[in-house]
Amino acid sequence: MTRTFLALELPDAVKNTLRRQIERLGRAIPEIHWVNPDSLHLTLAFLGEIDDAQLMAASESAAATVRANAPFTLRLDGLGTFGSAQAPRVVWVGLAGDKARLMQVQATVADELAARGFPREQRPFAPHLTLARIKRPLSDAALTTLARVQREPLPKMTWQADAISVMKSELLRPSARYTALSHWPLCLP
Ligand code: 2AM
Numbered sequence: 001m002t003r004t005f006l007a008l009e010l011p012d013a014v015k016n017t018l019r020r021q022i023e024r025l026g027r028a029i030p031e032i033h034w035v036n037p038d039s040l041h042l043t044l045a046f047l048g049e050i051d052d053a054q055l056m057a058a059s060e061s062a063a064a065t066v067r068a069n070a071p072f073t074l075r076l077d078g079l080g081t082f083g084s085a086q087a088p089r090v091v092w093v094g095l096a097g098d099k100a101r102l103m104q105v106q107a108t109v110a111d112e113l114a115a116r117g118f119p120r121e122q123r124p125f126a127p128h129l130t131l132a133r134i135k136r137p138l139s140d141a142a143l144t145t146l147a148r149v150q151r152e153p154l155p156k157m158t159w160q161a162d163a164i165s166v167m168k169s170e171l172l173r174p175s176a177r178y179t180a181l182s183h184w185p186l187c188l189p
Pocket of ligand 1: 005041042043045046090129130169
């Protein structure tokens with residue numbers, strides 16, 4: 001069985017920009033455990049533990065999606081959180097740019113997976129790059145700093161999303177390891 005998800009991987013320039021932000025955020029709020037910048041990615045669909053036949057079907061879903069979708073532009077947007085202001089669960093960076101194309105690619109992925117028997121995600125797609133997962137309540141000082149840094153703009157960074165990756169997730173300590181099993185380049189129009 002393989003813990004699997006489909007994602008858009010990020011160019012090194014984007015990871016390096018976010019690495020500097022994570023270093024800055026880590027100095028500002030050390031009690032949060034920030035992710036390893038090398039593992040940053042944009043998840044399109046999370047499949048959980050699947051067998052080899054399902055892994056093949058997941059790859060076919062990626063292949064069918066890229067045949068119907070061209071590369072598109074993404075930009076970093078601001079910082080945000082999931083959860084309440086008092087109890088944030090995730091700190092993320094939002095995406096801007098060709099958002100409609102991103103939503104279309106994710107919708108195609110979802111349809112292709114459903115056509116191959118994968119259950120549909122019930123929650124609406126909220127595209128984000130996870131910078132931190134917060135497991136324990138934060139101090140008031142950390143909450144105040146988090147609210148402040150969320151209002152600060154991130155450096156401008158634009159890139160071309162040009163492939164879907166089938167990703168393996170291994171739940172290791174201290175953090176999960178993500179490995180691309182296959183890449184599916186989005187088709188040029
Ligand atoms: P997250 O970044 O918001 O945690 C690998 O775990 C990727 O799949 C992560 O990007 C994670 O999103 C995403 N994902 C979506 N649903 C998930 C779930 N139920 N369990 C674990 N990861 C999930």
